[in-house]
Amino acid sequence: MKLPIAAALTVLGAVAVVPGAGIAIAEPGAPCDGFRPAGAAMTGVSPDQLGNWTVRYERVEGGNPAIAEAINGVIDAEARGQVATYEPSASKTTEWTLDVDGKIMKRPVTISTLFTGEYNSNLANMPFHGVATRVFDCRSGILIDWDNLFVDKMAGLTRLSEQTAKILPTVYAPPSNPGVWQFGSEIAPVDANYRYWVPTGEGIELHFPDWQFGRGLAVITVPWAQIRDLIAPEFQAITG
Template sequence: MRLRRGRVVRSRVVVAGMCAAVVVSLAACGDDTEAVATEAVATEAVETEAVATEADATTTEVASAPTEPAAVAEPYRADAEQVVGSTDRVDYDVFIPQLAEGDPAVTAEFNESMRAALQDMIDTHDTDRYTLSTQEYDVTRIGERVVAGLLVVSYNMNPPGAHPSPLLATVVVDTDTATPVTLTDIFPDLPAGLERLSEQSALLLPDTAAGPNFDRSGIEPTEANFANWLPTPEGMEIHFGDYQVGPHAIGLVTVTVPWESLADVADPDVVAVLAS
């Protein structure tokens, strides 16, 4: 019995020793594993920091790179064109207002409209022989949203008559849409708008060369009577032609109808463009 018990004791000792060795071995392995893990974490942190540094450098490089300035359209510039020619009835040598630079569509619309206005003057009288020459030409307005011009041509019979007569034309273009602005655009109810222009002109004409005895037929509420107008910040500048509101001797007559006087008959959006 003692021998058997002694074997058991020795076996337990051996087992215990083996377990101790295993524990020591595991502890050692644990230390190595922790060291490896620590080293991996440190390596990953270094690599992450390097990537972040590289990204920051790239961001800084992009942010500091010079940027191309946005293209800015050249502003409109007033110009003029001399138009010279002859038909079987008409000789003409006229300067007309033109635009340069700016929006090409707007410039083209304005310039072509002015040429068309001159052509209308050339074609005015089918049977007469006459000469057209420059009297006045001006790009009267280059606003924020509108451009406008005035053309006055001296009409003289050929052979010359006693007094040449001025022929008048105006052009107004909305620069937002590159289209002409007409009386119909300004007044949604055109007859009401023309009536208001007539009323206001009657109040303003006595203080002009036409005087209190102006010719009232020239301000009847028709499109023809108010066809020649120009926009100003203050109001609608109406140009009356030769003989329209008075005798030939007084020449052309102009009145300005304030926008406030048209407020209830004019389209406010169009007025905002014209007054800009």
């Protein structure tokens, strides 16, 4: 019988395994304390010799080995994905570089990774800034996303959309006509608009990629008080 997430996270003992899922569960207490960041890097040159990339990032070590392995597998894939995102479509006529950093962020029950990078060449509208995130429950190693974080995904995305419309104009300079912020599809309550986020002590920190709201990366924080009622019971601990 497969245990629901809420039950799986309360299994007693040093390590338990969710039947049918093969996911190890850490001993209750301070789940993330045993994990620590460890540096890693990858470098390379494109087949046509025009591009050079460097991805410096952090994995986790220590803690429950099975959980660390599950988390690192996703982090390593994301590091490789940074190159895979840019290299195929990179310039075939001019030299280019890709420089990416990935950092681990720990909270009581979560380990998150935030990748930020810069693709650059001598072409117009450069550089281009990239961002990517992953959030893990360090009690189990599973990825946390909108599908399992919210009791109702659509309601959660709608709340994020509403809060983005309120918060963004207070963080970034308004247009020349004060009070006239014209939002369109870029804040619609769909996955594509809210792909990148990490939990912080203040709330859900949303990261918006280059061009979603003009040039550069935009970052806002939706306070826990504005979203807590929509978070699933088994993940309430994420709010701190």
